[in-house]
Amino acid sequence: MIITTARRSQSELVSRANKLANSFDLPYIERNGFSIEALKERYKDDIVVVGKDGLIIAPIKKETNIFFHPNLAMVRAKRMLKGEVDPLIQAIKLKEGMSFLDCTLGLASDSIIASIAVGNSGLVIGIEGNLLLYLLAKDGLASFTSGNKNIDQAMRKVQVVHQDHYSFLQQAASDSVDVVYFDPMFQASIDTSSGINSIRGQALFTDISAEVISEAKRVAKKRVVLKDHWKSKRFTQHGFMQLKRKTSLFHYGTIELT
Known part of the structure; x- marks a missing residue:
C-alpha cells in the first residue's frame, strides 16, 4: 500500500503521513492534486489517505472507501x-x-x-x-x-x-x-x-x-x-x-x- 494525504494537505497532515509511512516502511506519495482513482491506476495498490478527520482506506479492488466509525x-x-x-x-x-x-x-x-x-x-x-x-x-x-x-x-x-x-x-x-x-x-x-x-x-x-x-x-x-x-x-x-x-x-x- 502507499500513504498519501487529503487533496488539500496541510503541513501537519504531510508530517503525519510521513511518520506513518516511516513507521511501517511504506512509501509516501505526494498528492499533487491527483484523484484517489488516479493514484490507484498509477501505483496499482491500496491507498491510505491521511486526512484531518482520520485515515481513509481506498482498497485497489473496491470502489467504496473504508473509514473508522464505532457504528x-x-x-x-x-x-x-x-x-x-x-x-x-x-x-x-x-x-x-x-x-x-x-x-x-x-x-x-x-x-x-x-x-x-x-x-x-x-x-x-x-x-x-x-x-x-x-x-x-x-x-x-x-x-x-x-x-x-x-x-x-x-x-x-x-x-x-x-x-x-x-x-x-x-x-x-x-x-x-x-x-x-x-x-x-x-x-x-x-x-x-x-x-x-x-x-x-x-x-x-x-x-x-x-x-x-x-x-x-x-x-x-x-x-x-x-x-x-x-x-x-x-x-x-x-x-x-x-x-x-x-x-x-x-x-x-x-x-x-x-
Whole structure:
C-alpha cells in the first residue's frame, strides 16, 4: 500500500503521513492534486489517505472507501452508560478490573464495549492481522471523538496489536488474561451493519482451528468466548457451550476454565 494525504494537505497532515509511512516502511506519495482513482491506476495498490478527520482506506479492488466509525458500538455504549445490560458483557461475565483479549479486532466494536465494562482498572487488547484494518482501528481508537468522554476514554484504553492471533497466543503467558474472545467472519453472511460490510473484503477469513482454541484455553484464566452464526458447527466442533438467543441470528459460546 502507499500513504498519501487529503487533496488539500496541510503541513501537519504531510508530517503525519510521513511518520506513518516511516513507521511501517511504506512509501509516501505526494498528492499533487491527483484523484484517489488516479493514484490507484498509477501505483496499482491500496491507498491510505491521511486526512484531518482520520485515515481513509481506498482498497485497489473496491470502489467504496473504508473509514473508522464505532457504528453500532456507539448505541450499545450509550445504553450501557445508562445502566442497560449489553448481551456480550452478560454472556461473557465481563466485570470491572478484568482483562479481555479480542483476537479478531476488526473495527473494534466489541473491544470498545469491553473497555467500558472493565473500566479504568481493566485491560483490553485487540489483535488484528490485516494491516489496513489495524491502521484504521489504531488511528480511530486514538483520535475519534464521539461527544461522550466516557466512550472516548474507553476507546483510548484499547491496546491494538498488528499480528495474527495464533502467533500472539503462542507467545502469550499462560493464564495471562481473563477472557479470550473470537468473532470471526461468519461463514454465512447475516450482518447488515454497514461497518461490517465495509470491511468484509479486507477481513482475514482464517478459520478457528483446534490449535488456536488450545492456545486460547492456555492463555485464558476464566473463559474462551466465540461469537458466531447460530447454525455454526464451530460451537460443537471446539467444545463451546452455545448460549442460544431466540431473537438473534448470532450466538455466543463459552468454554469455562474455572
